[in-house]
Amino acid sequence: MSAVVTGVAVALPGTADPEGLLGPAPTGAAPVDPTAVIGRKGLRFNDRATRLGLHLAHGALTDAGLLHDGEPTVPGDRIATVVSSNLGNADTVCRAVQSIAKGSTMALRPMDTPNASSNITASETAIRYRLRGPNLTVCNGGSSGLDALRWAAVLLRSGRADHVLVTGVEPDNEVTRRLVGGPVADGGAAVVLSRAGTAPARARLGAVVRTATPAATAAALRARHPGDSLWLDAGTDAVPPGERRITLADRGELSGALGVVQCAAAVGWFARGGGPTTVHALAGRAGVSLLAPGSGR
Template sequence: MTPAVTGVAVALPGAHDADGLLRPAPPAAGPVDPAAVIGRKGLRFKDRATRLGLHLAHVALTDAGLLDGGRPTVPGDRIAAVVSSNLGNADTVCRVAATIAEESTSALSPMDTPNASSNIIASETAIRFGLRGPNLTVCNGRSSGLDALRWASVLLRAGRADHVLVTGVEPDNEVTRRLVGGPVADGGAAVVLSRTTAAARPARALLGPLVRTARPADTAAALTRRRPDGRLWLGPGPVPPGARRIDLGAWGELSGALGVVQCAAATAVFARGGGHRVVHALAGAAGAALLAPEPAR
């Protein structure tokens, strides 16, 4: 069973769909406004990463044909949610820790403390959209986004879900900038992976081999051996001679969102045509081959 990418969402300053990832990042683009897409109701007291995650989830689930009127069109217990975010609620955690250190736990806001949960983006997504399948967050550095896709694939192959919403998102704020030493992308992407027999919409791409080794160079070499026809690469990292890199670095530090943004960008490559059948993604020591969807018969 090869998972199909049936829904895609992109929310980055200056890029509001997958095709926007293949264009130069516009200078001084305004920030993404989740309220403009999903309304203000339910966003109050949510941190920036959670608001962005809800925005992405709404668009991706709708694109996959799994959401209508804010509720799932298929049984909610067959839709899982996997989130990748390394920096997501770091601002909330730091603020809560500082409040406790300076005043005591009695000074904490009851509206703020739930946002300190490491799984807050995934759990809020599940609550808002009625997703009752497995629910988890991956947070392990640059490879996190592709690892989230791998876990989504495992859930599908194991029959735990028919669809998995995979969201990669990072916020830009004073805390995250301090942690990474510069601007953060302030957004991300989401994709819906579906079992092909359960897909409500045609595939945008297929998730081919996923590889993880000790070193990025080894991962790149392993992907090339398994899918030698791939000539487009989504870095950062080493690429084989003759391959053309698609650079996503102009969007800022993507961190945990990187792998999911790469997957979204691959769907745009296939939509543009040009005969490309494989796009390789490399993020840290994790790599994935995204395959062009099968032509309609």
């Protein structure tokens, strides 16, 4: 069973479409405003990562034809949800810890309690869009986004779902900046992976690899899909010398969003046309190859 990308959404400062990821990050761009797309209703007590995740989910599900007027167009129990975020609710957790340290559990804000769950973005997405398939969050360091794509493919291959919404999102705030030592992306991307043949494909999922080192992962991807390729990475030295590459390091710390943003960038590359029909994404020790929908590779 092959998996294909059938929907995509991007929400980063100054970039709202996949092709925009292929160039340098705009400077001085305004933060993403989720309320401009999904309105204010139901967002009052959500944290920044969840608001951004709901924004991305709406865009990707709509693009895949799975959402219309806020309702799923196919049975919701056949749509799974996988979120990748390493820093998502760190601000809520830190605020709760500080409140307890200064006073007691009585000092906690009641609306902070559900937001302290590491699965809050995935669960809120499922509730809002009535997605009743498997629901999980991946929090696995730099490779988290590509690992989320791998788990999405597992859900499709095992028959647990026909479509999987994969969202990678990281918020920018004082806590996350302190954790990573600099600006965070404050956004991310979402893609819908579907069983081949269920909807028009924007890209095909090829090799999914994890090895002991980034260089070994790159070599494994190259062996599985030889020939002219584009490499997407975050500024590592694992890309083979002389190969065409696009680095996303200027977007701020993408962390758990990186792999999903790379997948969205591959869709943008194929939509633009005229280049290699294979894109290799590298994040940590994980790697994924994405193939143009009409290619025979």
